[in-house]
Amino acid sequence: MVGAQYFTGIDYLLSLPVILLTLFALGILLIDLMIPTEWKWMNAATALIGVLFAAAGVLKVQLVQRELAEHGQRAEYAFMHSLRMDHFAIYFTYLFLAGAALAILISVRYLEIEREHHGEFYALILFSVTGMIAMAAGFDIVLIFIGLELMAISTYVLVGFLRSDRRSNEAALKYLLLGAFSSGIFAYGLSLFYGLTGSTNLGDIADGVGREMAAHHEHATPVMIIALLTTATGLFFKIAAVPFHQWAPDAYEGAPTSVTGFMSVAVKAAAWAMLLRVFVWGLYPLRNVYLPLVVFVSVLTMTGANLAALTQNNLKRLLAYSSIAHVGYMLLGLVAFASVEYPAAVTDGFRGILLYLLVYTFMNLGAFAVITSLRQRDVIGDDIDDIAGLYSRAPTEAVLMLIFLLSLAGIPPLAGFYGKYFIFLSLVESGHYVLASLAVVYAVFGLYYYMRIANAMFMREALDPSRLPVSAAMKVALGVSAFATLFIGLFPNSFIQLVTWSLS
């Protein structure tokens, strides 16, 4: 047998989470045919079990890796070095799975209200997570790109899932066009790197780029600069950094609210995983070249997003701009990483980004969960007027929302504080005092527009004073996110250790 010598059990074991997710997604598609409309929530349950199984799969991967490590073997690479299940990938896989689980929980009742409750929704979420894992664990630009497209196409469909709603259709179309366009630019850059180094493997690309740089006295050649610019443009599109952010507010506003939540955490985390993989593992030799670019984009992002968010009256748009602003802060972590030498850089800037993404997942999805629950049969519920007087309609939710908002603004002792703290600290350590103080100023801007929502919730009269019905699944989602936001804020040490572990 020729094929057998290629792959061994460890290859399949490392891809266990992907295999499990795919099986469950296909299973949902089949089971959906057989269950009547009022039992559609079963699909959500199946999807949740699938997520749990995938998490167990990741755990299994971890255990096997630990066992092999005791025998002095490293089992990170699979499928001829195209997949790399290192701690970084495992960390992000857990993050995606958490985001997907919360998004599934908040979707159930929302989809029933919208009368678009189909099994395909949950299958697409699982497929999307599959793509994300391929992006985070991919060590080959072909795999990363295909994973990106798998995630993106699933998300385009999820954004347009409210088929009778014009806003949803428009958002899906805009997202599709700009997404396809940016993927094209990204692929163009990657193809240039392939042309320059003769390999699609990130490790080989790093070696090849390093050799080229050494051959030209650490100056990037024109071809390399074009390759870097196009690649970076594609990546900045995907994380929605200014000036490539225009699709985000429209797509976030039109999408089903639970999908907006999913997009703003899991899809964004996946884009970040891809960006870090490419910039840190693949293009590390070029860090002095992309440093000014990242500084420029991050300043622009913080400025643009924070100013635009001040005047938004639509909650989903406001949170869209706030999530763009968070991207700006996270980019500062990359600035700190790129401006110091290797071992020191790993400690703070990079750790800050990962911790930020972790806490952001819970606090942002929590905020979107509250907005999702505002949707009623006859209320669209995404305007700032719709959240007015929430305290009198659903006091628990209002308080939880306040926690999420304060955390988003970065008030200690909530989780959001530690994300910002590490990044600002790393900036100061690497000598970027101006950038650090600028970021602090913009954080104050952030506090203003988050408090506008809080003000509406607690100080204004409700338009519709009836009590807000909250489903059990939603309560679970809210409880988990609020608990995580508080817990990470109060006991950050174990999470900092987790982040450090993920980079070891």
Add this chain to the structure above:
Amino acid sequence: MNITQFILVAVVKIVLAIWLLLTAVAYTVWLERKLVGHIQNRWGPTRVGPFGLLQPLADGMKFIFKEDLTPPHVNKPLYIAAPMISLVFALTSIALIPVGGWVRVAGVNTPLEITEVNMGLLIILGITSLGVYGVALAGWSSNSKYSLLGGLRASAQMVSYEVALGLSLVGVLILAGSFNLREIVDAQSGTFWGVIPRWYIFRWPPQIVGFLIYLTAAYAETNRLPFDLPEAETELVAGYHTEYSSMKFAMFFMAEYANMITVACLASLLFLGGWHGPVAGPAIVRAVLPVFWFGLRVFGFLFLYIWVRGTLPRFRYDQLMAFGWKFLLPLAIANVIVTALIVALRS
């Protein structure tokens, strides 16, 4: 072989092949009229020459001298180009079809095909898949509802059946391990126990299922009964060539028959051992006999084509699509999987 010789040999072979193909087309038409006539208890053509053998010539003259009518409101460039596209792609694929082994003529060794290409099969499939444009564009540019419906049907039908057609060949490709038609044919030479020829339909795993799928899909690809919906005369007048007359109509006609001959050649080459057969006698007979065996197989397929045409009624459009996607395609995939599994387990 120097460059002059190369060009000379190539030109001679091209002229010969085209002449052979066009003659074959003409006499396939004659054969069809004769056979269908007998199937329907008529005589078919009898007047021009003995057994009506000169009928194709008379038809050709008639086509040339008819008025070439271009209806108003057609999209003229495409209306004129469509029959040419059809005919060109139908004639091109013959360039890659070998009809026998190597021969030595006037001191030059040359294979019995216009050019030998390693990816022969793939390129033939590519060229035949382009043939659909002639039909689709004819339907669209005629600016007539019957033509348009015919063109739409043709494009949907040909794209659908192409999938099954391509997959039905994969079994043979797995066994042969090559896209080169000559290698595929040579792998089928000889016999088992002196009786059963080593054709791919008799090998283990037998490709008889693939062969039947190929046969069925080929009828649809060439728009022949029972799948001739693009030109269904009872519903669409004459389908995509309703608005064509004279030589332009003749071009579609020739393209259809040339395509029939191409798929018949492919079936013989891939499943039935090509030109291999018992060979004996003096050198000249040894050289000609393989070509004769090959021609016999192609004739058999054309006979089958006409027989089916005289026997089976036409499908309904939805039946056609359901049959292609829900029966032929899964069957073809199953054939690929079974063949691949058996080959993998055997090695």
Add this chain to the structure above:
Amino acid sequence: MAPVATPFFFYLLSLLTLGSAFLVITRRNPVHSALALILGLLAQAGLYLMLYAPFVAGVQIILYAGGIMVLFLFVIMLVNLERAQREEQFNKQWLVGILAACALGALFVFVFWKGSGLFPTSLEPMAEASNTQQVAELLYGPYMFAFEIASLLLLVAMIGAVVMAKKRI
């Protein structure tokens, strides 16, 4: 025989590709655009042949020219062309677009001029016969996982098309 007149064929095919690409965006009639696109794809297949990749060329013809573009044409044939032809072909920003395209083109020319020596000049020409095997070894070797994920990608695209377009699901 050794290949003859390769520069001639290269420039001919490149010219065909570029020319048909230009026609695709400038023709008013979408059917003509589609035909120009088919021509471009065929010329591209010719370029692949020149790179000693006959398998890729064949697949390009069968899949793109013979499959996907037929479906394109199928859809265009159903569109009301008279209305489409009356609509404005380019939007108001065509000047900006041309400027941006020219700037990008100038950048590429500059890069090519300054850095043409930076690309690996040529790879070993591979034996034509083994092209299919080479593709297979790559697909089922280092790109195995990506290949499998690509099948999911197609499945998701299919589900998406059905979900978005079907009236009742």
